[in-house]
Amino acid sequence: MCLAIPALVIELLPDDMARIDLDGVRKVISLSLVEGAKVGDYVIVHVGYALQLLDPDEAAQTLALFAQLGAQS
Amino acid sequence: MKYVDEFRDGELAQHLIARIAAEVQADRAYRFMEFCGGHTHALSRYGLLDRLPPQVQMIHGPGCPVCVLPIGRVDLAIRLALEREVILCSYGDCLRVPASHQMSLLKAKAQGANVQMVYSPLDALTIAQQHPHREVVFLAIGFETTTPPTASMILQAKALGLENFSVLCNHVLTLPAMQAILTQMGDVPLHGLVGPAHVSTVIGSAPYQQLATDFAMPIVIAGFEPLDLLQAILMLVRQVNTGRADVENEFTRAVTAHGNAKAQRLVAEVFVIRPSFEWRGLGTLPASGLCLRGEWTDFDAEQRFPELVYTAVPDQKGCECAAVLRGTTRPSECKLFGTVCTPDNPIGACMVSSEGACAAHYTYRRFAQ
Ligand code: SF4
Numbered sequence: 440m441c442l443a444i445p446a447l448v449i450e451l452l453p454d455d456m457a458r459i460d461l462d463g464v465r466k467v468i469s470l471s472l473v474e475g476a477k478v479g480d481y482v483i484v485h486v487g488y489a490l491q492l493l494d495p496d497e498a499a500q501t502l503a504l505f506a507q508l509g510a511q512s
Numbered sequence: 513m514k515y516v517d518e519f520r521d522g523e524l525a526q527h528l529i530a531r532i533a534a535e536v537q538a539d540r541a542y543r544f545m546e547f548c549g550g551h552t553h554a555l556s557r558y559g560l561l562d563r564l565p566p567q568v569q570m571i572h573g574p575g576c577p578v579c580v581l582p583i584g585r586v587d588l589a590i591r592l593a594l595e596r597e598v599i600l601c602s603y604g605d606c607l608r609v610p611a612s613h614q615m616s617l618l619k620a621k622a623q624g625a626n627v628q629m630v631y632s633p634l635d636a637l638t639i640a641q642q643h644p645h646r647e648v649v650f651l652a653i654g655f656e657t658t659t660p661p662t663a664s665m666i667l668q669a670k671a672l673g674l675e676n677f678s679v680l681c682n683h684v685l686t687l688p689a690m691q692a693i694l695t696q697m698g699d700v701p702l703h704g705l706v707g708p709a710h711v712s713t714v715i716g717s718a719p720y721q722q723l724a725t726d727f728a729m730p731i732v733i734a735g736f737e738p739l740d741l742l743q744a745i746l747m748l749v750r751q752v753n754t755g756r757a758d759v760e761n762e763f764t765r766a767v768t769a770h771g772n773a774k775a776q777r778l779v780a781e782v783f784v785i786r787p788s789f790e791w792r793g794l795g796t797l798p799a800s801g802l803c804l805r806g807e808w809t810d811f812d813a814e815q816r817f818p819e820l821v822y823t824a825v826p827d828q829k830g831c832e833c834a835a836v837l838r839g840t841t842r843p844s845e846c847k848l849f850g851t852v853c854t855p856d857n858p859i860g861a862c863m864v865s866s867e868g869a870c871a872a873h874y875t876y877r878r879f880a881q
Contacts, residue, residue, distance in 0.1 A: 444515075445514070445515040447514070471664045471668075471778075472661070472775040473772065483766055485710055486603070486632045486633065487633070487635075487661065488664065490657060490775065491772055493515060494764070494766070495765075498515060501740075501743075501765060502519075505528070505739055505743065508531055
């Protein structure tokens, strides 16, 4: 139940709900646990609730670090 | 798929594995525990365990919410469903967990109990709205990842004025479990911990600091993708090599120092720490689980059905789940593994959920050994 992948917020709905896209699968989830999620954000979804927003800059930095390691070895 | 494929890149994985191999010292042991069942699953699924140098050994931890739920708690849910004839809503993973008297929630359902599988606590709320004349109980389990959704849902149930709805609360806390593992470890030392991904999105990285200091234990929080895990292992190797015991965060794209403040606030509004809670494998640990605050007793199934008294029940004979959860026994060392106990016919909880150590071994690694 803890396996999850980041989901793209595609539409904000009433009552703190949102429609998300998970690799082509659309679902309605709750945004009641996060602050300031908007269309175009990626969120980590767990049992129907967004737990956290994904930080695109941090993701890019982590990937850059991997690439750098690759260049070293 | 964005934020997934990049973190599964095979070529980069090779480089990371090569780096780990280059940096481990030949005469040193690196025994690392991945606390979270999601990590156990990912390590097995992507075959990472076989690619690591022999000095690096991964020990599975107790972070599978279904696995740490003791039999006595499942019994309570079954009794509610069978004797009190409530509509019992549960996550799918719990349905097949073996309980006392060869029962499970699924078998109770076959005997006529109304057991509903839900994907989200919100589904349980909907069921309660649809059946105003029935008692509806949600079997709430899990660590800090599932607790905020339960809290939000209880707040919503109150706002909706639902009177037929309650929660059988089994929410548990990560840090006391880690502390128990490190205290009970025995003679086989651990050299590092891979910190959970989703739990840490909620609680942040800062709360692990005390543990790292007290036990001189390197801790690296990692995401769920294979590159995340490899990078975290490399970071742990480097800490061991340089004699550090710091909390480091590999999953910076989702984990901050202080986590999700809003989620923490909602949890604090609804839940309070129980004096003690029994875990499968770890025993009864003080201040390790949550129950509903006094103001919310209407929504607390244990208050609503006062005849529900928890009785501890030992695990099935021969099942090594307790030792597997403590990391002292490997799944394949259990006599029942793969013969009597399989995912189709689980004897212990570790074989039920895909995050359980025994199920992950059975599904992905049976033939590797
Ligand atoms: S193989 Fe089955 S019986 Fe043995 S420890 Fe795992 S779950 Fe328990």
